[in-house]
Amino acid sequence: MSDLRLLLASLLAGLLLPLCFSQLPSLGWLVPLLPAALLLWRVGAAGRCLCVLLCGLVWALIFHHQAIAQRLDQALDGHTVQIEGRIAGLPEQTETGWRFQLESVRRQDSGETLPSLRLHWWGGEPVAAGELWSFETRLRRPRGLSNPGSFDYEAWLYAAGTGGLGSVRGGERVSASASASWREALRARFSAALAPVPEGQRLLALLLGDKSSLSDSDWEVLQATGTSHLMVISGLHVGMLALTVFWLTRQLLRWGRFAWAWPQLWLSAPVALAAAAAYAALSGFAVPVQRALLMCALACCMQLWQRRPSPLLIWLAALVVVVALNPAAPLRAGFWLSFMAVGLLIFGLSGRLALQGVWARWGSAQWVVYLGLWPWLVLWGMPSSASALLVNLVAIPCLSVFLLPLALLGALVELFTGWPLLLQYAASALGLLFNGLTWVAGFSPLVHFAFPGWLGWLCALAGSLMLLSPLSRLLWLPAGLCLLPLLLPHFARPDQGELQLTVLDVGQGLAIHVQTAEHDLLYDAGARLSSGFDLGEAVVLPALLASGVTRLDMLLISHADNDHAGGALAVQQRLPVERVISGEPERLAAGLVAEPCRAQRWTWDGVTFELLPGAQQQAASNDRSCVLQLSAGQSGVLLPGDIRQAGEYHLLPALRRASVLLAPHHGSVSSSSYAFIRQVAPRWVVYSAGASNRYGHPHPKVVARYRELSVEPVYTAVSGAVRFRLDGQVEPELTWHWREKARRFWHEQ
Structure with missing residues (x-):
């Protein structure tokens, strides 16, 4: 029995091994692996275990290559097409419509077979499992947000065998109850x-x-x-x-x-x-x-x-x-x-x-x-x-x-x-x-416990097993020591005078974590979508916990638009917040009380913070955004919210040079004037906008304008969350793009 358990464990290791790969090796590698595995079977117990491991690896690689090949074609990404397919599983009714899986999918114009799709029909008709429908759908590849500590939506879709996503514009039932599933009938x-x-x-x-x-x-x-x-x-x-x-x-x-x-x-x-x-x-x-x-x-x-x-x-x-x-x-x-x-x-x-x-x-x-x-x-x-x-x-x-x-x-x-x-x-x-x-x-x-890193997690796992073992009375002391990484995790923070800036990937919205040696500030908190999905709870809070944040010294909400303030209440309910400041406190959601944004300046751990209030109350909402300037030695950061060109001209006298600039209003054509860019003279410009968003952000004219002035762009829609570290030097360090840092083969390139 022990030999059988060892062989099963080896097979399991081979099946799991590809999940650690950032990219899948080509199928050509399988040609020498299979003969090598057969030869190893004759080389004692260790050889048999290695043979079984390689067989599991080969099987898993074949499966993953086939699964990746069945994804939606790049040529259809972002296009609206007429499709036909059968509703699978039990459709889920949301606050805004229906969400369901569509299988046996084909294009109606060409008859081309498409992969299994996960669709959302905003305000659509009720659908039932087993029904055949024709939909006008905007298709996209299975892509999700990419942030530290948050749910890996792309992994979830991949495990479910979903090859694409879609937003339904309209639909027509082709065949009704005659093909309905028995689960739907029972429901x-x-x-x-x-x-x-x-x-x-x-x-x-x-x-x-x-x-x-x-x-x-x-x-x-x-x-x-x-x-x-x-x-x-x-x-x-x-x-x-x-x-x-x-x-x-x-x-x-x-x-x-x-x-x-x-x-x-x-x-x-x-x-x-x-x-x-x-x-x-x-x-x-x-x-x-x-x-x-x-x-x-x-x-x-x-x-x-x-x-x-x-x-x-x-x-x-x-x-x-x-x-x-x-x-x-x-x-x-x-x-x-x-x-x-x-x-x-x-x-x-x-x-x-x-x-x-x-x-x-x-x-x-x-x-x-x-x-x-x-x-x-x-x-x-x-x-x-x-x-x-x-x-x-x-x-x-x-x-x-x-x-x-x-x-x-x-x-x-x-x-x-x-x-x-x-x-x-x-x-x-x-x-x-x-x-x-x-x-x-x-x-x-x-x-909530933050992930303490793989070494700390393995120590905690060993500690929990010690406490559950027959020798727990003898091992309680080393077990308690092993559990300390979970109870008291250590997270690297900036040194005195340094600044760490993390721009999170919240789609069409904004959320930025500013961290010094002993203080944490959150600038905006993403949106709360009409479907009920709260980016503050699902993305911002896990990212803060992953950085070891247990309290916020300040929650700064630039203005009250949903894509900036929608997730703030969820963050405030789950983390202690010392101060809340907003450019439009009177428009915030019920339960979120903030003081108005006023000109002020303070220093945390050798880093200078300066608030620049936007235009007066009678101005447009975007121009009332509370603007934050940060200085760490000779390096600086400017977070201007959604100000437009009128707001930019209003602030020009108070603006200083900044190495990192958040593109005003997500790169809208109504912002980022030449005068503003020249005054700030950034090295990097970060566009926080959703992939293929309906507003067209960032606008091609704005992108060309920054490129003309030799400013290097960073797109959260492409890079996921990005982190900068300012140590007082002229040029900041771009520490990582999260999509690249945490890449696995199932993530979209």
Whole structure:
């Protein structure tokens, strides 16, 4: 068994290895790899492990090359075309329309086959899974924002097999309900049955894995209490269902009327596995469900073959099978959290003679998962819930032992008899559980930990495993020392008199982090989109945490336009902020109180800050932007917000030379006059604008103007977030472009 575990681990390493590559090697490298692998098989145990590793590497490389080749053609990027395709999965209704996956896609004019697309239809008609539609769609390559600490949207799309994105301009249904999927039909039927119950649609998440049935406030409650895993079809639910059906089948076969002459295991195991597979199909076979189903299948097979493999071997085999079927699956956080939770339970509970009784083992299981998953949550930038340990002790039995069986029984009764009462009872019980979770969430803080670097993270991982090992009483001191990088991470900050400037990639908007030796300032915070997506929460806050920021000395909002101020409230709610200043305090969102921008000057850690207020209150909103000048020795930075040429002329007497200039108004043609550029005389100009944005920023005339005056451009749409370091010298240092620094092969070039 040990040799088999070693071979499986080697195969897994080969399958995972390409995910570390910034670029994929050409397929030509596979020609010598396969013969080399076959030769190594005969060179002892080490050679066999290396052979299996190379085979896994070859398989993964072939998969990734094919996946990359199936992306949307560059020639169609940014073009509007007429396409036809079939709705896949369960469409998600948003605040502004519908978001869904489109498969079997082709162009209607040429018949060209297109990859699977993720579309958003603003204000569109309801769509259903399985329907065939014709859409007028503006297509783009699968590209996302690129910032330190934030969610890798491109990795998420790649793992889902999405080859392109699209914004629907108009559509027409080609074929309707005749092709609708059974999941969509079940959702419609159960939704109607649950309509009389307040918030009853939540139950669809448990029955069908329909995450869209939970509101944003529901997800906030679940996150605050560490119970998000309970409200989708998870591996836990699949395993519990399999065990329940297995036990019920065995009890039924022992009853006289249904006595089974053959070994009961030969019927109980397949029936339990079939029930688990049916329930897994309701979720669309998400990765955690795949893991649970595979482990159930392996356990059943081993029982039928009268073998007793170790739980670790079954876990490792399921892990390898999932990755072999989809080598991009490890790019999802759910993959690691699901598999690691089970692996930790095997490691932390196996062979513990001291754990007697159901409740002792149950409490120990919750402690193992709570502590063991802590480093993995940090790795994926997820917060920890202070109440998760205690809440799950109660919530998991309530939901898995009582509520889920009641919901499944109610669903079956409703399907076969049309009687919805049991289903509605389950929805009401779920509502009571949510009321309790909401009460706990009111005083349960979320704890955010910054990623401490790979060395610090590996130390913390080792520390958590020490505390869960049988020798934890002997290893508590070294384990505590290993956990210190997570509790007290060290982040490099500028020296005295130096300045670090990070312009974040927030699409069509602005957010800049200014850091000195002991102070932090945020200039603007990105937008809050009409779809509900908040860039302050999703991009700005993670980037600040990734730089070790625990509080802001100043939040400076240039003016109240959404692309500058929309994300500010989310940042203020999650980080202590000493002062908030804005050029238009009266127009800010409710709950965001700021003092007006007035001319003032101060020094932090040897760096000079100077505020230059914009035009008077009767002026246009853009010209009221609060302008910030920074000086570190002989180097300077100018952040002018959205001022136009009239605002530039107003400020000319107060402007000093600056090495780094943020292009006013994202490079609009109404800004960046010749007089302004010559007065500032920058070395670099940064355009903070979205890729292919509808405003055409930066305008070609403005780009040509800066180029004419020998100013080097930096585009956040191309480079992602960019960081400058000013150490008092004449020329600043462009430290990195994040898209290049963190590049992996699935990222757009």
